[in-house]
Amino acid sequence: MFFHKQELQHHAKPEKADAVYARKLQEVLGGQYGEITVAMQYSFQAWSAHIPGKYRDLLFSVAAEEFSHVEMLATMIAQLLEKAPVGAVDGAVQSDPTIAAIVGGTDVQHAIVAGAGPRPVDSNGNPWQGSYITASGNLLADFTANANAELQGRLQVARLYHMTDDKGVRDMLGFLIERDTMHQRMWTAAAMELQEKGIETMPVPDKFPRDKNYLDASKQFINFSDGANAADGPWAQGPVTGAPEEGDFEYLPAPNPGVPMPAPTTPDPRFYGTTA
């Protein structure tokens, strides 16, 4: 069960209106790596968890915190829009280039659709979608997805930090960035523990009965381009990473000769494909 409290985890109060910035902030509310994504991702991972205990407790906890971040951003966006000239002009204001420039940079649906409210979309107005999230039932795979989400998310918030000098906005973003710092650390620590305890190890899934015939393919870096420096990376020499180890990486400057393509197919003539 979820409960709500009419408080915010941290202040979400801008110094002044800024509709263009409100639009940009939508990215970390409703974008691919926004707060809706992590809230839903951790929720679905919790509901798909197969063992009770600390990992599931962790997922439930952070999911609820992320919904609280969704709320902070939505609250901030509403205020950035409150006094902004978002298009309700009743006059020739648009011929003022400053105003026109501002309107041009806003999400016009903020005005037309939401009446100066936040929306479940990214900074280009693309609606949030369920295919942004990952929940596979495998905790090592999913904690890696979570680490990635927090890395990408913090990177975007950091970029947004530099796009405003509003002290109120920066205060909130500064706080969120530190929570993202914690979340990067947390998923990394959790993924590391899974491996140290042998609950899951790489390659994921580790219990798959591998085909011994193709173990070479699991160690070869094969160059499909012509950049010679690819041979210098730790992926092309030295011991392979992960558990259980199996020897050394190998560098192939080009793919081995391939196999012939099978003959083109000849489906039922009632599909009217071109067959001669």
Place this chain on the structure above:
Amino acid sequence: MFFHKQELQHHAKPEKADAVYARKLQEVLGGQYGEITVAMQYSFQAWSAHIPGKYRDLLFSVAAEEFSHVEMLATMIAQLLEKAPVGAVDGAVQSDPTIAAIVGGTDVQHAIVAGAGPRPVDSNGNPWQGSYITASGNLLADFTANANAELQGRLQVARLYHMTDDKGVRDMLGFLIERDTMHQRMWTAAAMELQEKGIETMPVPDKFPRDKNYLDASKQFINFSDGANAADGPWAQGPVTGAPEEGDFEYLPAPNPGVPMPAPTTPDPRFYGTTA
């Protein structure tokens, strides 16, 4: 520049037709973590790379290999569909429950739209989309995204392996799984090197001027749910992970008291929001 050669990297020849399985295989061709995704993701990361040399060489190389995997899967799907009863019946076949069951499990667009050919969609027929990919310009963030993609992808291929006993299909999947093994190792090794060399470290982005006031928030696990075991994880005690270290994780059994929500907004009356 890209070039094509009419060969395959590995055999892609099923023993027999199986339209239901062809539909399932679409997931790893055109799904969220399918081969189109990784091919496009690594390509865009290469085009967004800011330094020449081994990391970009790596990206260009693997991108081209992944397009070659797209081709193997597309070729396999065409053959799984070739002789299958995918719906062109001209008769009362549908009253045969075996045939009906097969048709019910297929992607009917394989027959109606593609005439028994592969399609750029996932196993539920959702078209592949650009928002599946990640390319941020930050290599540590993106290599983590890549590791995640290979973990999720290998997991899906492993599941698909158990859904058929066709030796030809299993042979191809067995090979792809080992290439996914290599790719998991490769991105992990590359991400590790970035950190060891200090090119990028966690938290990403590491050069962001953090707000000293909120450093506590970067170490606190705050429980927003009631699962007491969350306190037992390595994310709630002991030294924090990543560089530079800053002390120990801390466990908060519940959030500190929040701050009051700002007053609701009162936008321009010409938006006709309800204001009293």
Place this chain on the structure above:
Amino acid sequence: MFFHKQELQHHAKPEKADAVYARKLQEVLGGQYGEITVAMQYSFQAWSAHIPGKYRDLLFSVAAEEFSHVEMLATMIAQLLEKAPVGAVDGAVQSDPTIAAIVGGTDVQHAIVAGAGPRPVDSNGNPWQGSYITASGNLLADFTANANAELQGRLQVARLYHMTDDKGVRDMLGFLIERDTMHQRMWTAAAMELQEKGIETMPVPDKFPRDKNYLDASKQFINFSDGANAADGPWAQGPVTGAPEEGDFEYLPAPNPGVPMPAPTTPDPRFYGTTA
């Protein structure tokens, strides 16, 4: 059958070009609550109607009128774009901030894709989609959906009215707003008649054999947040609305204790979920 006549229901002639406004007007052409939505929604409801007569006649009639509104908006948008500086510059015009501001506020696909023509998208360029519409086969549910569509649609047109002072545009919007007024009245009257005649009543669907054990749940307002004023609404006290009545609303300041979650699932090991 549908027929077309090369006339418009009302004038659709702007005084002057305005590409930024053309983009905004796309919302009520191709947005969630635009004219394409209502035209398609009423059409599908007519095709899904289960009784002949006045309700289906109503649906067919208004559907065709809405397609006529689609045409008025498309015609208007083409003219707003006709003489506008939508980006075909052949020169350094973009360094003029006024021009740049205008271009920045336009839908650039109006120029690049449509050559200064209207498009089946909303004001952020999201393509119209079939999932905007509702057609359930239940007339009370669907007439409520229709009332909602006309309320939201008129609200958006009213907002757009204030974003221009072009007399030609305002004349057309003024007319459309009155048709929306009629349509709000019409769906409300139709929904009311359905209930008065007992064809459908609330709760929808009224013929469902309700579980007597849970009738309490149908009258309780349960507060899942901490806003104490929720107790003051007509949803928390006094007789319940709808037919047949069943007693009084009841206020619960918080949910009753929940039930334990079932144990986490343990699916087939071949899914490689993390199970301990």
Place this chain on the structure above:
Amino acid sequence: MFFHKQELQHHAKPEKADAVYARKLQEVLGGQYGEITVAMQYSFQAWSAHIPGKYRDLLFSVAAEEFSHVEMLATMIAQLLEKAPVGAVDGAVQSDPTIAAIVGGTDVQHAIVAGAGPRPVDSNGNPWQGSYITASGNLLADFTANANAELQGRLQVARLYHMTDDKGVRDMLGFLIERDTMHQRMWTAAAMELQEKGIETMPVPDKFPRDKNYLDASKQFINFSDGANAADGPWAQGPVTGAPEEGDFEYLPAPNPGVPMPAPTTPDPRFYGTTA
């Protein structure tokens, strides 16, 4: 702020596995009118509310309850999938028509992607999307949207009720149906109060300065089809509904003659439109 508790509002325990039904249940989890939709819709309406007090308290409360419904459905789906033959066959099982039929009716991504877990998609596998929700800032418009959502939602749950005879599933659906009953009553009561108190009245938005020239258009039912019975409805005769009243509906058997279309446009020749 949102908080989570590891309890469910009501039992969510099926008697037996049923992967086909799990797929169907996705509709009311992640479909257009599923629980994610209402949870997000009420949340965004609360964040967009312009007055503190009971209406906003109502929105926050029900939003959190709906997230709790999301959780019940996700939990149920995980269990329906737990022991189901969702495709991990390792053998010739697919030639058994009963098994094949079951697999054909499942969401294959339940197995391949989620490892037998719930997903944020509808019953056809379409990802949930932000454009399902409505939040305009106008409470009468939005409470009407909410009433519609609860009518459509309860209708779908009622249909799903008849598609299973699993007592555990029916118990949960029976409970949810009564909560939907409450929610239908609640939004209706709230919308009625808004009108009775004159906070908002129809036509929405009621404060818009209407164009007196077109008041006739706000009362005319104009038949754009040839169904003569449309004249018999309460939308074609008698006093108009809503406030303030303005006289009687009027029936026009066909549209008045239209106006000529404006001449086709002639945009800049550099768009290369066909102009002669």
Place this chain on the structure above:
Amino acid sequence: MFFHKQELQHHAKPEKADAVYARKLQEVLGGQYGEITVAMQYSFQAWSAHIPGKYRDLLFSVAAEEFSHVEMLATMIAQLLEKAPVGAVDGAVQSDPTIAAIVGGTDVQHAIVAGAGPRPVDSNGNPWQGSYITASGNLLADFTANANAELQGRLQVARLYHMTDDKGVRDMLGFLIERDTMHQRMWTAAAMELQEKGIETMPVPDKFPRDKNYLDASKQFINFSDGANAADGPWAQGPVTGAPEEGDFEYLPAPNPGVPMPAPTTPDPRFYGTTA
């Protein structure tokens, strides 16, 4: 203006219920090349036309006919669903493999969402979307798009014809196929006339001031793969097609040496891209 008449252009009456076929038929109602697509495509082309007269008259006419085809298909689908066992079971029917197989092959939203009615989606349940259509303002480009739409559409209807032996369905499809035949002929004839009269010729757009330096590139077939037979086509030898002619096609067995890639970019450091 559009008008509706409660008649169909042709019979749309199946002999018997068939919910699986109803789902398949959705492809040509709401798919990429279904009737909604052509109806909307020709409408938007008409609204974007820049000259009055026969071409625009043609577009308006066929657009309205296509909406009439949408109606025929929607009507047919409603009837195919009317008596079908689409999932409302109230019993253990699903254990009957024949019934289960049928249910597995249906669009379950036909039952759950539409109550046995048609939907604006394709045969995999993907909602119709505005990005299926083409309307550029250039008549030769658009008539070519229209010819393609009719070729693809007729191909799909022909495939669907073979997937049923219901005489009523085949009668309707047989009629629609002949209208598609007419429409293939019509767009071809119209495109040919545009070229013969010199209104538009290939390459489109023909008025673009071509760069004389690159005329060679307009005649070279450059082989980027290794299929030697590509040299044998009429695209690799003999006079070029289109107006005005410019000489002969030329065959290059491989691309000329390329040019060096520009150096990787170094954006503002506040984007935190990895720069070494």
Place this chain on the structure above:
Amino acid sequence: MFFHKQELQHHAKPEKADAVYARKLQEVLGGQYGEITVAMQYSFQAWSAHIPGKYRDLLFSVAAEEFSHVEMLATMIAQLLEKAPVGAVDGAVQSDPTIAAIVGGTDVQHAIVAGAGPRPVDSNGNPWQGSYITASGNLLADFTANANAELQGRLQVARLYHMTDDKGVRDMLGFLIERDTMHQRMWTAAAMELQEKGIETMPVPDKFPRDKNYLDASKQFINFSDGANAADGPWAQGPVTGAPEEGDFEYLPAPNPGVPMPAPTTPDPRFYGTTA
């Protein structure tokens, strides 16, 4: 198999930064008719081809060239963004209308998400999607789709050419336009040969056993609108086009009387449709 070489087919080097133009250029990278579309379309057609030899060789070749065009555009966009003021302001720059206007016209995700890199989206930020492509297995249908793609694509590039005066950008576009010229010629020549050799002829599919009863319908232009000039086109008189010919087009000024609609359906009452 695909291979990559770190060279470009042609120069892709702008004279100066221009983030607004970078956004516009996304249309021909990731839009409906952008380079990703043709690269994927020709690839899937090759994988769906049913005969070896020159047509498939052609498809494989051009597919790889189009991926090389994707790369040129991505490279160009990265450079257009490199030094542009894309929003990282750290100051009150936004109050400068010139800068504000530029920012307003950019794709803000270029900055926030990609850190000044290219993205797989169109000029409005809509992600590229698999439903843009066509691959039916019928070569005449598909080569017509390809011709259309090249006509639309070249038209868009020509429009974009006029939206800049950057010599470097124009040089690249000038080259691409000539490759599009070649590709228009190539697909036209290929489609013509298919017909001349009788491999495929119109109407597509030509092997479908047509219903003799409806041949009239294949020659009649039926006017569903009131534009009298539609009678003057070559589609309304004279011999029909295509093979085999069958007589003359015929003009019908209006549809023949239709047939009655079937009675509305009465589905199972457990769907709770309104039935009286």
